[in-house]
Amino acid sequence: MPMSKSFQERLFPALPKIIEYFGTPFHIFDEQGIIDTGEVLKRNFKDVIGFREYYAVKALPNPTILKIMRKLGFGLDCSSASELTLGRLNGFHGEDIMFSSNDTSTELFNIAMADGGCILNLDDISMIDKVPEFPKLICFRYNPGERRTGNQIIGIPVEAKYGLRHDQIVDGYRMAIKRGAKRFGLHTMIVSNERNYLYMVETVRMLIEVMEMVSQALGIKFEFFNISGGVGIPYRPEDRPFDMPALAKEAKKLIDGFQHKYGYSPKLFTECGRYMTGPHGALVMTAINRMSKYREYVGVNAATMSANPRPAMYETAYHHITVLDPAGNPRRGNEETVDVVGPLCENNDKFAKQRLLPKVEIGDIIVQHDTGAHSPAMGGNYNGWTRPQELLLHTDGSVELIRRAETMDDLFATFNFKPKVLKKP
Numbered sequence: 001m002p003m004s005k006s007f008q009e010r011l012f013p014a015l016p017k018i019i020e021y022f023g024t025p026f027h028i029f030d031e032q033g034i035i036d037t038g039e040v041l042k043r044n045f046k047d048v049i050g051f052r053e054y055y056a057v058k059a060l061p062n063p064t065i066l067k068i069m070r071k072l073g074f075g076l077d078c079s080s081a082s083e084l085t086l087g088r089l090n091g092f093h094g095e096d097i098m099f100s101s102n103d104t105s106t107e108l109f110n111i112a113m114a115d116g117g118c119i120l121n122l123d124d125i126s127m128i129d130k131v132p133e134f135p136k137l138i139c140f141r142y143n144p145g146e147r148r149t150g151n152q153i154i155g156i157p158v159e160a161k162y163g164l165r166h167d168q169i170v171d172g173y174r175m176a177i178k179r180g181a182k183r184f185g186l187h188t189m190i191v192s193n194e195r196n197y198l199y200m201v202e203t204v205r206m207l208i209e210v211m212e213m214v215s216q217a218l219g220i221k222f223e224f225f226n227i228s229g230g231v232g233i234p235y236r237p238e239d240r241p242f243d244m245p246a247l248a249k250e251a252k253k254l255i256d257g258f259q260h261k262y263g264y265s266p267k268l269f270t271e272c273g274r275y276m277t278g279p280h281g282a283l284v285m286t287a288i289n290r291m292s293k294y295r296e297y298v299g300v301n302a303a304t305m306s307a308n309p310r311p312a313m314y315e316t317a318y319h320h321i322t323v324l325d326p327a328g329n330p331r332r333g334n335e336e337t338v339d340v341v342g343p344l345c346e347n348n349d350k351f352a353k354q355r356l357l358p359k360v361e362i363g364d365i366i367v368q369h370d371t372g373a374h375s376p377a378m379g380g381n382y383n384g385w386t387r388p389q390e391l392l393l394h395t396d397g398s399v400e401l402i403r404r405a406e407t408m409d410d411l412f413a414t415f416n417f418k419p420k421v422l423k424k425p
């Protein structure tokens with residue numbers, strides 16, 4: 001089921017007033033839903049010693065959302081200088097931050113290791129010598145290559161640009177020890193938007209095998225292993241949710257097995273982005289045009305590329321849509337097949353293709369579900385369209401602006417600079 005019933009019940013009746021106050025378009029996020037998901041995640045893993053979630057900032061890089069994650073006791077997964085800065089400005093420091101960059105510059109390593117550092121997750125064996133001041137705690141991202149396949153979305157591991165090869169992983173830790181590392185972690189990510197928990201159980205099993213292999217070769221102990229993100233959510237009404245309790249139960253069994261053999265348990269970390277916030281966001285737009293061409297079109301006042309590029313970028317991406325009349329009542333019946341489109345000069349600018357919806361009238365409220373992860377975060381400015389405002393529906397029912405809409409001035413700010421010309425060299 002996309003977007004929880006509880007979120008719909010609290011949001012839909014309030015929409016006419018919210019729209020009157022803030023105008024459309026906007027993304028609105030559900031504080032209660034995010035907190036509940038975080039608490040349930042912690043409860044699911046309560047028997048897995050040292051379990052910690054590191055929320056993937058890239059899913060929804062908003063300071064207010066990050067503060068909710070901090071209150072939940074979570075850390076952050078960052079992969080760029082801006083994400084590190086946003087995390088640090090919002091109270092995440094040192095080992096609260098797992099830094100998984102790739103194709104990393106020396107400058108970026110310096111930023112990562114400044115301000116109390118982070119847990120550095122190296123993505124390539126060649127990076128070991130490039131870290132200016134090598135930390136005591138080091139983690140490597142592992143790529144299983146031919147040994148295991150990920151799901152289709154993230155691709156085939158041998159074709160992925162991430163991680164150390166299987167035959168490089170022992171050498172990676174050996175070289176890290178030479179550079180002074182004393183504490184160790186292991187990381188991988190081989191699925192994306194996967195709702196079958198068995199894939200993640202396989203990831204746990206695989207990382208345990210790798211930790212055993214490295215420990216036996218080098219006599220080191222692992223403090224943690226990180227199965228990262230990739231947990232899917234039910235975007236379509238018929239989709240079944242990911243079985244997190246089953247993953248927690250199976251992961252505990254495997255970790256207990258490790259404990260039995262080696263006398264200690266490495267901690268289990270996750271980096272869920274989509275699972276934490278995906279279902280707790282919605283994009284609210286207004287229908288501004290009805291157009292009849294070879295197909296029937298509903299035109300809305302937002303553009304996919306700036307508001308939610310997922311349906312335009314990925315052929316398989318589906319976001320459910322609810323149509324409400326201007327008074328906030330869901331429209332029912334009288335269905336027709338339409339494309340829901342934005343104003344971009346780009347034929348992919350479709351929030352929905354050939355979707356059966358109740359008949360939409362101009363002025364109706366169009367709610368696109370599940371935009372809480374990788375939606376506004378992926379937005380760009382093609383055609384000069386700007387990103388919509390972001391609102392938070394608080395637990396007490398109040399609604400707060402947590403990011404203003406981008407303006408044309410924001411776009412043109414990069415044309416404001418001191419003239420600079422290199423005369424013919």
Ligand SMILES: Cc1ncc(COP(=O)(O)O)c(C=O)c1O
Pocket residue numbers: 056058059077100189192193228229230231271272273274275373
């Ligand atoms: C290293 C890493 N961790 C975590 C995530 C979060 O993934 P998801 O939002 O699918 O859980 C990503 C997504 O790209 C990632 O690259």
